[in-house]
Amino acid sequence: MKKKRVLLFVLILCMLLPSTPVFAEHTQETNYIYDYWGDTPRSLPAxxxxxxxxxxxxxxxxxxxxxxxxxxxxxxxxxxxxxxxxxxxxxxxxxxxxxxxxxxxxxxxxxxxxxxxxxxxxxxxxxxxxxxxxxxxxxxxxxxxxxxxxxxxxxxxxxxxxxxxxxxxxxxxxxxxxxxxxxxxxxxxxxxxxxxxxxxxxxxxxxxxxxxxxxxxxxxxxxxxxxxxxxxxxxxxxxxxxxxxxxxxxxxxxxxxxxxxxxxxxxxxxxxxxxxxxxxxxxxxxxxxxxxxxxxxxxxxxxxxxxxxxxxxxxxxxxxxxxxxxxxxxxxxxxxxxxxxxxxxxxxxxxxxxxxxxxxxxxxxxxxxxxxxTEFGEAALYAEKQYYYGQWEEAAESYAKTIELNSNYDIAYTGVGRNYLMQDEYEEAMYYSKLGNARSYFSKAFAGYRNIFIQNNFIWLVIPFLLFAGYLIYSEYRYNRKNG
Amino acid sequence: MSIIEDGKLMFHVLLHPFDGFYQVINHEKKRYILPTLILILVGIVGVLSYQYTGFILNTFPIHYINSITIFITTLFPIVLFLISNWSITTLFDGNGSIGDIFIVMCYALVPKLLFDISGILLSNVVTMEEAPLLNAFTMIGTVWFCFLLFCGLCVVHEYTALTNVLTLIATFIAAVIIIFLAMLYFTLMGKVIGFVYSVFSEITKRW
Missing domain, CATH: 2.120.10.30 (TolB, C-terminal domain)
Structure with missing residues (x-):
């Protein structure tokens, strides 16, 4: 009984102590990276x-x-x-x-x-x-x-x-x-x-x-x-x-x-x-x-x-x-x-x-x-190594890991997007290359996406055109009838 | 329903600038509602092009958008041209009032406005290889705008083409001088305000 009371007392004492908040922003790391616009978001050291x-x-x-x-x-x-x-x-x-x-x-x-x-x-x-x-x-x-x-x-x-x-x-x-x-x-x-x-x-x-x-x-x-x-x-x-x-x-x-x-x-x-x-x-x-x-x-x-x-x-x-x-x-x-x-x-x-x-x-x-x-650096270097030797799948996996560790690592988005582009998964490729500000890859992915879109919706693009052409022919026909 | 009439006249101006502008200027009562609307629209399209131009052609940091700044910076050169052209042409025997120049400028902006809007829409469906074509397309609007403006200024000021070119060059120089004076004024005012403020703070600290 006495033990329990002591434990309770200790617990209350602990709760009375001021909590010490730990925030990432208070750490001493001042590492940064340059993004597409020359801004310097925080980054992890490699x-x-x-x-x-x-x-x-x-x-x-x-x-x-x-x-x-x-x-x-x-x-x-x-x-x-x-x-x-x-x-x-x-x-x-x-x-x-x-x-x-x-x-x-x-x-x-x-x-x-x-x-x-x-x-x-x-x-x-x-x-x-x-x-x-x-x-x-x-x-x-x-x-x-x-x-x-x-x-x-x-x-x-x-x-x-x-x-x-x-x-x-x-x-x-x-x-x-x-x-x-x-x-x-x-x-x-x-x-x-x-x-x-x-x-x-x-x-x-x-x-x-x-x-x-x-x-x-x-x-x-x-x-x-x-x-x-x-x-x-x-x-x-x-x-x-x-x-x-x-x-x-x-x-x-x-x-x-x-x-x-x-x-x-x-x-x-x-x-x-x-x-x-x-x-x-x-x-x-x-x-x-x-x-x-x-x-x-x-x-x-x-x-x-x-x-x-x-x-x-x-x-x-x-x-x-x-x-x-x-x-x-x-x-x-x-x-x-x-x-x-x-x-x-x-x-x-x-x-x-x-x-x-x-x-x-x-x-x-x-x-x-x-x-x-560091863990981030290892993943980043491994990704570059695999990319250099043409192992794009492994590279993309490793890039994805670096994004998890450091979401300001913009070129990794490009790396993931590039791999999706190679697999013809255009929507994902567009999403990731947009995040990585890689306009050339985005453009390629978008061209593929647009082709598929046109193929699937061809009829809806053709109907207005046919209607317009029909209207033109009809008006010509009417005009000629009227003016004999 | 004067706006609809004005609208009809506006589209007449696009294809027949000399005749159209002559009609616009010699209207019994000048109406400024439609031109002002066009000008505001131009500013809004400036903001829209920052935000909604397709990703491939849009290198602006969209997360930093400040629409009021963009609105003002889009309209600033237009207003600057208006003021400097008016101030030059009054000296060069131009017959147009500042209101006439304003109407001419705003009507001339219409093709640019239309091509810019279609450029924003089309930029969302082009790839990088097609981008130069789109640029050429929107350039048509700008060239058209310049042509209309030139014709319109000829009409309102009753200038020959050569005098008009000369006044345009003078307008450019006047615009530079206006900017220079404006900067001078603002820096001086800044200094004066700073001085007054420091005197004020000195006095308040003493007593």
Whole structure:
């Protein structure tokens, strides 16, 4: 009896306590997405912070900064530390495997040059792991050379210096490199207006490539057309904007980014002629943030990470945001920020895929964050993957799941509608493509719907026409009778 | 039943602009009911086209519709043209009063109105490939409107075609000046009101 009374008393006490309301709007998530009209409805983040690589993993070895990151197929992480002139290699569990500074030969001896100086990395800025030949390419920027190491033992293989047949004014200060299947090396030199340097595998110069068009200023153009050639000589020359980073996808296509404010495009996907063939069929161009106050406020992409299925992540150094796009140029998600909370960055430098996860590095704090996909992100990425490989049914299922999780994810409506269109279910296709603001798909679905409608109601469309024709004939007949 | 008479005359104007406008202007008593109705209808059709144009041709954010704003912005250029044309033609020996110009403008708007309404209806049954055809179709109404307006202004002001073109150019310049003066006026008024308000709030805080 007494127990019951105590329980009752506790119950009443509990009811007296003020309730603490929990609303989604009070959470700290500020993620957003751009819809068709450039408005910013709330969205879920596709990635969340999972782990951080920092001094703790490196033990005795000091980490000064992280300037570039690369993950090989067997999930080894290569971190470039420009300040300490090191390349640190970590395994998939984020444990240190090796730290490369002094280069050793096959017998594990430190290589010494003619002047009795040790061969040592000097302010490297980029790294690339070549899967086909298991070679590690390090862009040794300070020493103006590319150091090639064995990918498994990290022993010396060869050095690529400035090719003797290289033309142009660009200094050979390789900053970022990628190597394609055939061993052709593409090198970015920061501030070079001549484009990406392409070197044959044997170290000879091939060409500059990549077209980075500057924005045309109408007033300048006008003055230039009326200026004499002497005046023109004294005018400031317009140089092509420089690329600042590059990446290569599974098809061997080279992607590049630029954050030069005078460039027309920000992201490039080059064909072999060096033209930009990036698909930009989304609601907006691939420019990151659509709404900005001034030119300085625009997104500035420092790095691009391309997945096997065409989804690429762009890292914005201005606001620390990561923009995910699919191969058609649809904006999938925006996450990350500059700040001091967990998972935030101060000075983002590079981004790369780590399986399904993403690694974002920070120069100032010398840390790298590992982001894992959220439930929403997993569904969204899976949908894109299936769509890329032509598995439309699975893609539609996954798109439907993303809508359940995040109803502001507009391109998923398009994805579902597209699948209905393929199955000739026109009404559903119209409904969904209208929600996704996909007018071309809506138009196709509507054409099918209209055809069926006309087929079913043909008689009702024909009767008025026949009546009208009959009336015309009758009136002609009457007129002729009257006027004989 | 003057409206029905006016209506008959209106349709006469569509196909015989010179004769029709001459009759309209030289009517013993000018009636403004039908022209005003047409003008209001034009504004309403502006709102309707925002809301009811078919999805394929309609890129407006329908969830943001503000019908009063659309109504005003549709009628604003018409009224602006009316005022600036009147102010120019009084200087250029035009014979038309502002009422005449108003009637001419409103009657000239009728084909545009009809084609716009049919354009809204048809836009709901076209696909993307047929959209240029529909645009060309509604363009007929606009061209017709321009033609009627030109003829009507010739008639009311008793101008030759060349003088009419010149006054139209002057009208355009006058319209720009009117907009400029209006903006100047509103910003100045805003500043004055702001000043008065700050003086007022200063005084109320002191005492």
């Amino acid at each position: 990635f969340e912070w999972m782990d951080t690589i920092d001094q703790g993993q490196l033990g005795q070895i000091k980490m000064g900064s992280i300037d570039d990151v690369f993950v090989s197929k067997d999930e080894r992480i290569f971190l470039v530390d420009t300040l300490e002139s090191r390349v640190n290699v970590l395994d998939a569990n984020l444990q240190l495997l090796q730290s490369i500074k002094l280069i050793r030969d096959e017998n594990n001896k430190i290589i010494v040059d003619a002047a009795n100086k040790q061969l040592m990395l000097d302010k490297p800025e980029g790294v690339f792991y070549h899967e086909y030949s298991d070679e590690l390419y390090i862009a040794d920027t300070g020493a103006e050379r590319i150091v090639v190491l064995d990918g498994l033992t990290y022993q010396f293989k060869r050095i690529i210096e400035r090719p003797e047949n290289m033309v142009g004014a660009t200094l050979f200060k390789p900053s970022k490199i990628v190597v394609d299947k055939d061993g052709k090396i593409s090198v970015i030199v920061q501030g070079s207006y001549e484009g990406i340097i392409e070197i044959h595998n044997n170290g000879t110069f091939s060409r500059y490539f990549g077209l980075n068009k500057p924005r045309v200023n109408v007033i300048d153009h006008f003055w230039k057309t009326i200026a004499t050639s002497e005046q023109k000589e004294k005018m400031e020359k317009v140089f092509a904007p420089a690329f600042n980073n590059l990446s290569i996808d599974s098809e061997g296509m080279i992607y590049a980014t630029t954050f030069d404010s005078s460039a027309q495009d920000k992201v490039f996907r080059f064909n072999s002629k060096g033209e930009n063939v990036l698909m930009e069929n989304g609601y907006f161009w691939v420019i990151g943030d659509v709404n900005y106050l001034s030119a300085d406020d625009r997104s500035q992409f420092v790095d691009i990470a391309v997945s096997d299925y065409g989804v690429y992540a762009l890292l914005d150094k201005n606001k620390g945001r990561v923009f995910l796009y699919n191969f058609q140029g649809d904006l999938l998600n925006i996450f990350g920020s500059i700040g001091y909370s967990k998972g935030d960055v101060r000075e983002p430098t590079s981004i790369t895929w780590f399986g399904d996860k993403l690694i974002v590095t920070d120069k100032q704090f010398a840390i790298a964050h590992v982001y894992q996909p």
